[in-house]
Every structure is written in C-alpha cells, then in structure tokens.
Amino acid sequence: MQPDRPNFLLVHCHDLGTELGAYGRPGVQSPSLDALAATAWRFDNAFCTAPQCSPSRGSLFTGRYPHANGLMGLAHLGWEYHPDERTLPDLLRPAGYRSALVGLQHESADATTLGFDEVDSPEPKLGADEVAARASAWLAVPRREPFLLTVGLTEAHRPFTHPPLEDEPAAVPAYLPDHPGTREDLAAFHGSVKVADAAVGAVLDALDRSPHADSTWVVFTTDHGPAFPRAKGTLYDPGLRVALLVRPPRRSRSAGGVVERAVSLVDFVPTVLELAGLAVPSRVQGRSFAPLLRGEPMVPAEVVYAEKTSHRGYDPMRCVRALGFKYIRSYEPRPRLVLPTDIEASPTRRGMGEEHLRPRDAEELYDLESDPDEQCNLASDPAYAMIRSRLGAALERWQRATGDPLLHGPIAEPPLPGRTTGALVQNGRP
Known part of the structure; x- marks a missing residue:
C-alpha cells in the first residue's frame, strides 16, 4: 500500500x-x-x-x-x-x-x-x-x-x-x-x-x-x-x-x-x-x-559552517561558528569589505567613509557573547590562542571531510567573456 x-x-x-x-x-x-x-x-x-x-x-x-x-x-x-x-x-x-x-x-x-x-x-x-x-x-x-x-x-x-x-x-x-x-x-x-x-x-x-x-x-x-x-x-x-x-x-x-x-x-x-x-x-x-x-530532543551539534568563494570577483573565505565564537579564514588579500555593485551604489554607502577598504585580516575571531556585532577581532590576542587553534582545526577537518578544493589552492572561476576579476576586487568594489 x-x-x-x-x-x-x-x-x-x-x-x-x-x-x-x-x-x-x-x-x-x-x-x-x-x-x-x-x-x-x-x-x-x-x-x-x-x-x-x-x-x-x-x-x-x-x-x-x-x-x-x-x-x-x-x-x-x-x-x-x-x-x-x-x-x-x-x-x-x-x-x-x-x-x-x-x-x-x-x-x-x-x-x-x-x-x-x-x-x-x-x-x-x-x-x-x-x-x-x-x-x-x-x-x-x-x-x-x-x-x-x-x-x-x-x-x-x-x-x-x-x-x-x-x-x-x-x-x-x-x-x-x-x-x-x-x-x-x-x-x-x-x-x-x-x-x-x-x-x-x-x-x-x-x-x-x-x-x-x-x-x-x-x-x-x-x-x-x-x-x-x-x-x-x-x-x-x-x-x-x-x-x-x-x-x-x-x-x-x-x-x-x-x-x-x-x-x-x-x-x-x-x-x-x-x-x-x-x-x-x-x-x-x-x-x-x-x-x-516533532517536539523531540536532538543531540546538540551547535556548529555552523559557511563559505564564500566568488561573487562579482574571487574572494575565498571559510568560517565556523561554534562554542560561542566565530572564526573566519581568508585565503587571498582583500579589503575588509568587498561590496557588491548594488550596495556600493546605495545611499547607505555614502555614510561609510573608506575604512572598509583597508586590508582584511587573514584570520578573524569574535566572541559572539560579548561582541555580537563582531567588531573586535581577537585572532591575534594570546588569551584566545587556544580557541583560535581549536576552531581553525575544526574548520580544516570540515573542509577535508566535505572535499573543499580550496585546500589544494585557488579555485578557477568559470570562463566568461569580459571577466575582469583582478580589477574588480582590487578596489573592493565588485
């Protein structure tokens, strides 16, 4: 039946x-x-x-x-x-x-x-x-x-x-x-x-x-x-x-x-x-x-992984959110924020200044309990070296388990007529 x-x-x-x-x-x-x-x-x-x-x-x-x-x-x-x-x-x-x-x-x-x-x-x-x-x-x-x-x-x-x-x-x-x-x-x-x-x-x-x-x-x-x-x-x-x-x-x-x-x-x-x-x-x-x-309990697995590889230009990043912290790893030198074109042209952008065009840190670590807006990067703070190492290792284990090609080097973007990736991301404005 x-x-x-x-x-x-x-x-x-x-x-x-x-x-x-x-x-x-x-x-x-x-x-x-x-x-x-x-x-x-x-x-x-x-x-x-x-x-x-x-x-x-x-x-x-x-x-x-x-x-x-x-x-x-x-x-x-x-x-x-x-x-x-x-x-x-x-x-x-x-x-x-x-x-x-x-x-x-x-x-x-x-x-x-x-x-x-x-x-x-x-x-x-x-x-x-x-x-x-x-x-x-x-x-x-x-x-x-x-x-x-x-x-x-x-x-x-x-x-x-x-x-x-x-x-x-x-x-x-x-x-x-x-x-x-x-x-x-x-x-x-x-x-x-x-x-x-x-x-x-x-x-x-x-x-x-x-x-x-x-x-x-x-x-x-x-x-x-x-x-x-x-x-x-x-x-x-x-x-x-x-x-x-x-x-x-x-x-x-x-x-x-x-x-x-x-x-x-x-x-x-x-x-x-x-x-x-x-x-x-x-x-x-x-x-x-x-x-x-169904209203049933689940064994907690309070870990979330996320990624970015390319938007209007190549911008490879990976992150893990766990233990009350967020760890982000960037694989290429980029500005702090790479704004999509429509955000770059927005009224909000007019009040931002140019601070977001400064170089991005290769590693970022945020205490989501005390800093929910993710403003204070703790990645270089010796007091947080253990949690940074632990989350960095967890991120790499996830990448290996899921077959992330980024572990083996830069990921090629699909060929597209007129693509000018390098110029786009150089100014942080794809």
Missing part, C-alpha cells in the same frame, strides 16, 4: 535576513509572516551556507555545501552544479512526488535543468503579486500525488522599486552607520519586504482554501542577509543569519514553537526527506532537524 506522504510548500525570497516583526525587528510591516510565525516553528538561529544568492540556494536544494555541489558563485556568471548533482525534486521523484517551480530561481541559467517536473520561471522576473497569483492557481488544483511546490520571490533584492515605508525606521542595526542615507535605504528596503509579505500571505491563503492544507508542510526562508554593508556578501552574522519558519500540516500533532538550536539551510533537504519517510543519501552533507519539528 502506498504510504500517505505529506506535501511541501517552500516559499523563499531574496536578501531578507531576519528583517521581520516576528524576529523582533521594529518598524517592519510583515503581518502575514508574523502570523505564520505564530503557528509555526520559528528558528531563531538559522544560517545559510553562503551569503550569496546562488550558492546559498544550491545548498538549500541539494543538502550539500557550495564547494561540494559546484555552485560556488553566481549562476548568471557561469557557475553551475556539478553534472552529477541531484536536487530535492530528483530525490523526491522515486517516491511519486510531483515538483513545481513558480517564480524566482537563481541556481542555473536554465531553470529546466533543476529537476522540477513543472517550471514557471519566466524572464524578466515576475513581481511578487504575479508570482503569488500563479502559485495560488497551482494550489487550487486537486492532486493525487504528493507534491513539492517551491515559490520564489525576487523581493527584497535591490533595486528597491516598491514604495518605501512612510515612517522612518525606528532603529538602525548596530552594524550599519546611522545617518540619513541609511534610514532612507532601510525605508525602501522595508517597503520591498512589505510587498513580499503580502505575496506570502496570498499564497498561504490559497493553500488554506485548497484541498491540500491538511497534508502540507509550509516552509518560509530566504537566501541570506540583507543587501547592506557588512551583511550580504560577508561571513558576519548579518550576512549569514536567515529567517526560517516551518508550519506543520493541519493533521499533524505538532503545535510549533521557538527553536533556539542552531541549524543551517544545508539541513533542509535531509529534513524534507525524513518527513517524507525517505532515506537520506550518503552524499547529503546536512543533518535532518525533523526531530525538532
């Missing part, structure tokens, strides 16, 4: 971080996602594997780190999965799952290569309201087979084209300069978040009206932190921390709650497979957090 497998609805947006009311961010208008958080498992320590769009999403859909699946840079700059990589739709198909992609994807120049049975991902990219309408229409159709529906929103990626919030932000995050340009920028960003939130609400309303509500897990997340200095494109917490909300099906006995345990988006694939009653392939590098969704 065919097992009664659950459905999965994954909604993901761009460049959000944890900028939601549900995560305590003042002044953000996110009523739909706040309501979802009230009935879901809210993960307060969820992190991406890379602070960039394509590599992070690649881990979300393969359960493997970017350096393992091949997607170490942006898909529109020539980076792709390794040819033998299997995505979540591929892994679910043998169990009878139907998969569909509606809206944004950023894992390949050709969305039809990603393993989905149905692809509705046109170019130019659709606005949030149209994506929500198409996803809602898909959900209204009765289906016999279990499904995976992934709904991708372009918002809140720059440029911020939606009306800004009228009220000035109540507070500027500590990692940003507090000046009028930043507040202007945040108001525009939050206007885009408001639009994304409304689209998510429309999709959830459609699900709740559909025949599938009783049997569908709902997952909301984003790829990485906001497109602001010291967030997107960096291995600091504002770049790596993401919203993650997981609502059980109506028929489930799980009631939701708050999860403090650290998890990574690389853990999403094994979690879905376990919830679907399927075996997790040995190639998958993430660890299922399905027990947490």
